[in-house]
Amino acid sequence: MTLYARITGTGSHLPARRLTNDDMAALLAQRGLQTSDEWIVERTGIRTRHFAADGEMASDLALQASLQALAAAGRQPHEVDLIVVATSTPDMVFPSTATILQRKLHEAAQAQGGHGPIGAAAFDVQAVCTGFIYALTVADALIRTGTARCALVVGAEVFSRILNFDDRTTCVLFGDGAGAVVLEATEHDGSGPGVLATDIHADGRHTGILCVPGTVAGGQVLGDPLLRMDGQAVFKLAVGVLEETARTTLAKAGMTETDLDWLVPHQANIRIMQSTARKLKLPMERVVVTVDQHGNTSAASIPLALDHAVRAGRIQPGQLLMLEGVGGGFTWGSALVRY
Incomplete structure (x- = not known):
């Protein structure tokens, strides 16, 4: 028997403020820029997105998604022994958003007469x-080695x-949100639920095609703190590496694309998702798509899409x-996951 990390609960949260493409067009018109619902939908598939309220932080969104995931898993906050938060928009320079989430989980548990995951390892991951x-x-690796048993x-x-609201080509693409999963250690012969294989890569030669080239120095912003993107370069790289990494992960598990029930991709652009599905010979009916409702929520997009498909009853155990x-x-x- 082998130790696996099984997804036992999912959760997600979106800010209350919802902006349609018409809302974005009106916002840009105030700046003398033109766009339209038709233009945005045709190029991206996006129809709406959510923006956080003033003072609403990444950790606030993460808290709500985490509480949902814990409830779905039937776990209490104090049972978590590892918290990993993926974010490119942390609450502050340091400490990590994960430790801030840890505190907020503890406070939420205390309000219910319990206690939170104090003492659990907590850190952020930044891969946009x-x-x-x-x-x-x-988290999967730490569970497989026995370092953790229940991870958030x-x-x-x-x-x-x-976002740069003077750049109509990028500001309409992104939104805010959070998604979470609970991972728990489980043992089986490889045929049961769990993370079966993963594959991660980076190529620092392309840092300039999608970046926020700013930082804090001497109490002031140094550089440009707003998002820049070369959309054509990103698209060209994305469609190639997504097929490659999917096939690599399947090969690690001794499987092929014919074994897949669902593709749950990063929700960046409907055209990228359609291209990837074609390369993997998957009909779009087996691709989870939420980009039309959420826009590109960066690190939140995959767990958001996963949770919505689970709660809609589309993704089933096994x-x-x-x-x-x-x-x-x-x-x-x-990541290849048996749900």
Whole structure:
């Protein structure tokens, strides 16, 4: 028997403020820029997105998603012994958003007469839109080695804070949100539920095609703190590496694309998802798509899409899922999961 990390619960959360493409068009018109619902949908598949309220942080979104995931898993916060948060929009420079989430989970548990995961290891992972795959891979490895038994893996973003609203080609793409899963140790012969294989990569030669080239120095912002993207370069790289990483992960598990029940991709652009599905010979009916409702929520997009499909009853126990994403860095990766 082999030790695996099994997903026992999922959760997600979106900020209350919802903006349609018409809302974005009106916002941009105030800046003398033009766009339209038709233009955005045709190029991206996005129809709406959610923006966080003033003062609403990544950890606040992560908390709500985490509480949902814990409830779905039938676990209490104090049972968690590992917290990994994937985010490119942390609450502060340090400490990690994961430790802030840990405190908020403890406070939420105390309000119910319990206590939270104080003492659990907690840290952030930064791989932009591939962040959740990286975080899942790390948590899976720690569970397989026996370092952890019950992990909370979260993707949480407030990308609305780093968007350049004078760039109509990028500001319409992104939204805020959070998704979470509970991973628990389980033993079986390889035919049961769990993370069966993962694959993660990066190529730092392409840092400039998707980046926020700013930092804090001497109490001031140094550089540009807003998102920049070369959309054509990202698209060209993404469609190639997504097929490659999916096939690599399947090969590690001794499987092929014909074994897959669902593709749960990073929700960046419907065209990228359609291209990947074609390469893997999967009909779009077996691809989980939420980009139309959420936009690109970066590290939150995969767990958000996963949770929505689980709660809608589309993803069922025993089915085989391919989770994959690409992001700034340039990073990419995938995870094969028996749900």
